[in-house]
Amino acid sequence: MIQTPSPRHPDGRKQRSERSRQAIVDAMLEIIMGGKMEPSAAEIAEKAGVSARTVFRHFEEMDSLYSEMTERMEAEIMPIIQQPFTGEGWRAQLDQMIERRAMIYERVMPLKIAASIRRFSSDYLMLNYERFVHLERTGLESLLPSAIRKDSTLFSAIEMCAGFQTWRRLRQDQGLTTQQAADVVRLTISRLVD
Amino acid sequence: MIQTPSPRHPDGRKQRSERSRQAIVDAMLEIIMGGKMEPSAAEIAEKAGVSARTVFRHFEEMDSLYSEMTERMEAEIMPIIQQPFTGEGWRAQLDQMIERRAMIYERVMPLKIAASIRRFSSDYLMLNYERFVHLERTGLESLLPSAIRKDSTLFSAIEMCAGFQTWRRLRQDQGLTTQQAADVVRLTISRLVD
DNA sequence: GATTTATTGACATTCATAGTGTCAATATAT
DNA sequence: ATATATTGACACTATGAATGTCAATAAATC
Structure with a gap:
């Protein structure tokens, strides 16, 4: 990360450099959001208008670019994740979490898929993939009552239902709409916790 | 597919060719089952002992090799799939199907993952992926009572639970044992159908 | 406006991978 | 011994990731 000393009017050359960098990340995001899961450096360069x-x-390597893209994505969804629940009781809060996750997963799906299909040839992307799954789990642990947490089969079932890959399967593999996918997740989780 | 006229004693040269071909597919399977999701043609050649x-x-292209590997895999699991259910009633048969699928998915997991991460750059692999999901669905449709089939949310939830990608997530992402993963799938589906 | 400094473009290059053409070497059949 | 099929060895192309180098361009300084 470039450490800028924040002068009154920053160096025009440094600004140009930063514009190039952001254009490259923007291009990467646009190409993947546009449906191309495996953009090449040449394609990204062309879209960004740079060489x-x-x-x-x-970016030292393609992984660095994925890293920056992931940070950009996480910066976008963090405010949603960190919003306190308004629901009274864990059931209402679980409902809210499912709702938020549906929205978040929908938003980041192409980026997550693009990163996940490369995870076997990138230590960074594999670790990041595992970290995300871990966050999914701890998010649930912080919310569910201890009776559910202690029942590892039940907890794992809920974790499975509330995860990104399950959402992706419902939407992409099973061809459900966002609403239908949300209905399926809600139904399955409600049967598990009731 | 080579059409051999099945002579009394087949041509030694043709046998040699067939041995090479099988060695190549064997090598591909061994490398992927050994945990390397993206073997190169050079790696496969080396393991097969050919150039x-x-x-x-x-194999005209790598896709043809994946195709042959898939056929080999399907030839192996078809007898399991086609075995008639012994259970009385759809609930018992559903239990058996879940049991069989757990076994089948466990067996083919590395191959399925290896093919799935390439699906965005291969029409053949994408179609094959979609065909597999379709088979998962129709397998359930042939078994479940019409009341469940008509409830599309409920049916989609069961389809989600009984699919390969869900199994993969439980085993690979959530780190469950085969037994634990099977317990999760059984619990979730039983909550859905009861 | 000339000069200096930083950023970028253009190009050649290497390495890895997928894939092809060609000819000699080898295996098998006659 | 000769003919035929299969394969190995090698050179090659194309694509993609990545690097080195030098000129072109943009921005800052004098």
Whole structure:
């Protein structure tokens, strides 16, 4: 990360550099959101309006680019995740969490898929994938009553239902709409906790 | 597929060719089952004890190799799938189907993952992926009573629980044992159908 | 406006992978 | 011994990830 000393009017050359860098990440996001799961550096460069050499001036390797993209995505969804629940009681809060996750997963789906299909050839992406699954689990642990948490089969079932890959399967593999997918997750989880 | 006229004693040269071909598919399976999700043609050739050129003599492209691997896998699991259910009633048969699927999914998991991470850059693998999901669905449709089939939310929930990607998530992402994963699937489906 | 400094473009290059053409080497059949 | 099929070895192309180098361009300074 470039540490800028924040002068009164920053260096125009440094601003140009930062514009290039952001354009590259923007291009990556646009290409993946547009449905191409495996953009090449050349494609990203072309969309960003820079040369391929410049892509590798700003990002040491493709993994760095995925990393920046992930940070951008997480910066976007963190405010949603960190919002306190308004519901009274864990059931109402669980409902809210499911609702939020549906929205979040829908938003980041192409990016998550793009990263996940590369995870076997990238230590960084594999660790990041595992970290996300871990966050999914701890998010539930912080919410569910101890009786459910202690029942590992039940807890794992809820964790499975509330995870990104399950959402992706409902939406992409089973072809459900956002509403239908949300209905399926709600139904399954309600049967498990009741 | 090579159409052999089945002579009394087949041509030694043709037998040699067939041995090479099987060695290549065997090598592919061994490398993937050994945990390397993205074997290169060079790696496959080396393990098969043939040259890389020979790999591309027998298989026009890598997709053809995945195709043969898939056929090999399906030939192996078809007898299990086609076995008639012994249980009385759809609930008992559903239990048996879940049991069989757990076994089948466990067996083919590395191959399925290896194929699935390439599906966005291969029409063949994408179609094959979608065909598999379709088979998962129709397998359930042939078994479940019409009341459940008509409730699309409920049916989709069961379909989700009984699918390969859910099994993969439980085993790989959530780190459950085969037994624990089967317990989760049984619990979730029993809550849905009861 | 000239000069300096930083950023980028253009190009050649390497390495890995998928894939192909060609010819010699080897295995098998006659 | 000769003919035929299969394969190995090698050179090659294309694509993608990545790097080195130098000129072109943009921005800052004098």
